[in-house]
Amino acid sequence: MPRLVFSGPDLGRVRFAVLPFQETLKAARGLGLLKPPAGLAAWRHARRAALPAAARPVVTLCSAHTWHLPDFLTPQPSTAPMSFEDELHAALDDPAAPVQRDTAAFAGVLATVPAVVETLLHHPERSRQALRHAFTAFHQAVLAADWPRLHAQLAADVAFRAGIAARHGMDAMLATLCPQHVRWEYPLLEFDGPGAPDFPLGGRGLVLVPSMFLTDGVHRQLNDRQQPMLFYPARTAAAFWRDGGAWPDGRLAGAVGERRAAALRALADRPGCGTTDLAAALGVTPATASTHVANLRRAGLVVTTRLARTARHELTPLGRHLLDTHIG
Incomplete structure (x- = not known):
């Protein structure tokens, strides 16, 4: 080698x-x-x-x-x-x-x-x-x-x-x-x-x-x-392509909306939180929170890392910029 x-x-x-x-x-x-x-x-x-x-x-x-x-x-x-x-x-x-x-x-x-x-x-x-x-x-x-x-x-x-x-x-x-x-x-x-x-x-x-x-x-x-x-x-x-990084609906224009904006805010307040914690913060089921995260990840606004069976989510610089500039 x-x-x-x-x-x-x-x-x-x-x-x-x-x-x-x-x-x-x-x-x-x-x-x-x-x-x-x-x-x-x-x-x-x-x-x-x-x-x-x-x-x-x-x-x-x-x-x-x-x-x-x-x-x-x-x-x-x-x-x-x-x-x-x-x-x-x-x-x-x-x-x-x-x-x-x-x-x-x-x-x-x-x-x-x-x-x-x-x-x-x-x-x-x-x-x-x-x-x-x-x-x-x-x-x-x-x-x-x-x-x-x-x-x-x-x-x-x-x-x-x-x-x-x-x-x-x-x-x-x-x-x-x-x-x-x-x-x-x-x-x-x-x-x-x-x-x-x-x-x-x-x-x-x-x-x-x-x-x-x-x-x-x-x-x-x-x-x-x-x-x-x-x-x-x-x-x-690996997670980006698995989430469907090839498809046009993953682009930034498809990522903004009231529920996803709420998810961005929650992740900004809780960097590195898991899907269950995010779901509790949003008042939705873990499956729904997971769907929100996948949509944001496809748009390049969130990254997810895994440790054993636990997924941790955090905003990317682009996600923070979008939050600061357009959502607040």
């Missing part, structure tokens, strides 16, 4: 990032793989019908290999929040990016090299412009309308893990990052994936990036020109 080797300074240089363009890459991968990642089958069925022809090269490129992409598509993330356009510009408009070299390395791990990769190899500048249009078409057709609720889940994941680090230390945060795929025992962070030599972080630290579409493992971005990155499944991804 691959392993990242930490030194003392690396622990102080671990940070998180929420990256919409990288999430676009993971979504395109989820659409193109022969076997859909866990939980994404319904979403994939719904979104394939809406995929424009202009976006198909993106799906082919991002699903050509289960675990790898050309490195230039994952540029160094800024410490400031980045929009989809910011990331797209950083990935495709940097004249110093080694597009041919990165694409050649990527082609070397493929059993079959698709036409989009061949074109990148032989006509890198023209291909980058074509990819810019293809990624924009894909994002608009597949991700843009759902991004607020997806972002809410990702931001909640970062806040949760930052809270663990603040209360219990970085060691505890890394140990609980993604137990099904990641194992931590200082100085080694071991994770599932294709075998590779140990990779010393060398004092550069690590960028941790949650994903709603990467439900089947972790991805890495390791090279000598930027801060190492590790992509991992967001802790609420």
Whole structure:
């Protein structure tokens, strides 16, 4: 199993990032793989019908290999929040990016090299412009309308893990990052994936990036020109897709109403409460409270975590913003 080797300074240089363009890459991968990642089958069925022809090269490129992409598509993330356009510009408009070299390395791990990769190899500048249009078409057709609720889940994941680090230390945060795929025992962070030599972080630290579409493992971005990155499944991804994250009625417009607003208020007053406690606060049955929570979760306003058989619910940043701005 691959392993990242930490030194003392690396622990102080671990940070998180929420990256919409990288999430676009993971979504395109989820659409193109022969076997859909866990939980994404319904979403994939719904979104394939809406995929424009202009976006198909993106799906082919991002699903050509289960675990790898050309490195230039994952540029160094800024410490400031980045929009989809910011990331797209950083990935495709940097004249110093080694597009041919990165694409050649990527082609070397493929059993079959698709036409989009061949074109990148032989006509890198023209291909980058074509990819810019293809990624924009894909994002608009597949991700843009759902991004607020997806972002809410990702931001909640970062806040949760930052809270663990603040209360219990970085060691505890890394140990609980993604137990099904990641194992931590200082100085080694071991994770599932294709075998590779140990990779010393060398004092550069690590960028941790949650994903709603990467439900089947972790991805890495390791090279000598930027801060190492590790992509991992967001802790609420399974519940989000199980609740019907593929369907339009889960979007924000369908989440507001008197009863759901009352549920938002109750959760704001009782962060981390269970379904039974919420039902008592609302004066409804647990089944009804569970339905309210599921609707809010589909809209990206609530996250649910489970400990044994107990479900705990809390507002996402988007949920708090909606409550503060429109409901009060």
